[in-house]
Amino acid sequence: MALSGVLIISVLFGYTTTKVGFDYDFEAFFSKTDPETKYFQEHRSRFESDNDFIFIALKHEPSIFDIKFLNKVANFVDDLEKDSLVISVQSITHMDEYVKTPFSAAVLSRPYLHLDDASKLEKDSARIYSHPEIAQNFIDREGKALMVSLKHQEGMSKANCDNIKITIDNLLKKHDLKDYAYAGRAIGIGYYINQMIYETGMFIGLSFILVILFLIIGFKSLWGLLLPLSVVGLSMLWIVGFMGMVGEPINLILTTLPSIIFVVAMSDVIHLVSKYLEELRSGLDRIAAVRKAYKEVGKATLMTSLTTAVGFLTLLSVDMQPVQSFGLYTAIGVVLAFILAYTFLPSLLVLTKAPKISSRDNKNTFWYKFLHKSFLMLLKRKAAVGIGFLLLFGLSIYGSSRIIIDYFLMEDLKKENVMRKTYQYFDEEFMGLRPFEIAVEVKDPEKTIYDYEVLLEINKVEEYLVSDYGLKQTFSIVSMLKIANRTNHGGQRKYYSFPTEEESDEYIDRIISFDKSGQISALVDSTGKYGRISSTIGDIGMRKITKLNEGLLAFLDQETDKDLVNFKLTGTGHLLDRNMSQLSISLFWGLGFAILIVSILMGLLFRSFRMVIIAMIPNILPLVMLGAILGFAGVELKVSTALVFTISFGIAVDDTIHFMSKLKLELNKGRDLAWALRRTFLSTGRAIVLTTLILIGGFLMLMFSDFLGTFYIGLLLSCTLIFALIADLYFLPILVIYFYKPKKKKLADN
16 A cells, blocks of 8 residues: 555656756846845836846957957857847947037047058047046956947846857857957856756766665665655655746756755665664574664654654754755654655565575674774773764854855855856956846935935045945936036046036936937936946955945945935845855754754753753754864855754754663663663664765765855865764763663563
């Protein structure tokens, strides 16, 4: 009956796995309840997205001021503008300079680059470099690359992101532009999703290989390979199929799901099968061995599944949709793995022929000798070992105090990654790709953005942003006025400055009258009450940005007229920083809640407050040691590294539960503490070591990822599980010996 039900459900989930998609949207990390998110959405609705652009750098040696090269670029831009996904394209090959001379009342235009006359390029280049809003945006420092800025449709799908990249690639090839680099949200989405698809498949394949390897080593039989492997494989199939059924795509964090489910499911299987084989060796028949295995280990397996699921479910407290999805679906996967271990596995054990059990004396096995020597060493040197753990605990607390919280837009990519290097190139040679946005709101009901008093305040802020904040250039109504002022004075560089009130009124009228491209509407809304100061900056990290923002906010508070106009930081970059800075707090609150829930569950299991404290200490110690690794190694606390704490606790506590459950069973039989502890150490030690090795092997596979966050999850989880294993085998027994005083019970039969 159970077997038939499992097979029917597996067929259904096998079909729904084909419906699973992949998604990468960094805006999903924005808090849905944060007022700042709502404010940004309102600001964006008035103007436009600050992140729907692609920068294309076209390189040429020894200089871009080559007539043949520039005409290639011009033709490339002409073709690019024809694409339906492209809204606009900016390039110096298509820009005109407007100049008013003393000899003419009219404003004359001339191209920045004379593409039909190579003799004029030297003068053209000198004029371009005298215009900072052009040179700093569209030409690199050495004049060996020019940038084409492409604005595309908002919120494009993965398919459209791929299409626009294909268009760019084809046009670059068509116009023989071989040395180039491009970056932007649409390029990043395509790369990330393609890499996620590849890595998810890779992790599934590596997980199967790892499981097969460990099963062959652990059980040395075809039976010991096929039965556990079928349970683990179905566990993965069920959770992926369930996600396909409910329409949940795999995000960047969920690419680790296969490895987690494989190792968690294998942990359940190893404990149950090991106990089943132990009972067969004791002389029980197949059916009786299955019953006893599930009676003695089943309760502990249920507890470990609950505690692991609780650990992941606490991630629902983090107000980030990708993190919440990771917590929810991993917890569901853990529960599904337990259901299969309790239904499908016993059915297979009952229906299949029992494996041949070695007649070799158990005391001659490697595991018995290793564990027996370890236990004797522990008893002889328990004081020294206990002191050593206390000193390690103190050192770990100090190391944890050195943790640095930081975040980079490209933090998920390793330093040698080609895309990360491309983004760094744009940061170094141009203005950078990290959006910067300030919303401007006129508070005086009698004024608008165009009033000179308001413009003076905006100019004051812009001067601070360039001189103190570190922006190379800003874009606002004030920057347009500076260009208009220079235009009105024959294009002379010294007049790229804020105009007088009389000039300002004249320029505004002229700009509004001749604004055919809609630039004004991108900077000032239709009511004239709202405006923006927009720019980009390099990916310098959340810590540096936070320090710069502190100075900016202090300047706005002290130097601007808040009754007249209000300036507010907003934009995608600001929201990411805000959410990442709050992430660690949310995760540690969630971790504290997980510790509380697990403590309650252990309290219900052991009916002893002292036993709960004893059991929890070895699981908190590895977390503090993990913090020490981050602190001493200088690894920043961010999404990936912060997640490790919650994942580690939920998984590491499993071995403690198995150890303490076995100890309780032995004590309930009336054994004295020393005998019960020895029996527990020898009986569960092998399963604990094996499951930990499998867990570590599974998580080490994540280090093959090209995503730095996934790499750190694999590395740090493996380190934490090693710490947890050592704590469970060598610190937990010492705590039991010194602090647990069980009540005497009548000796029971085995």
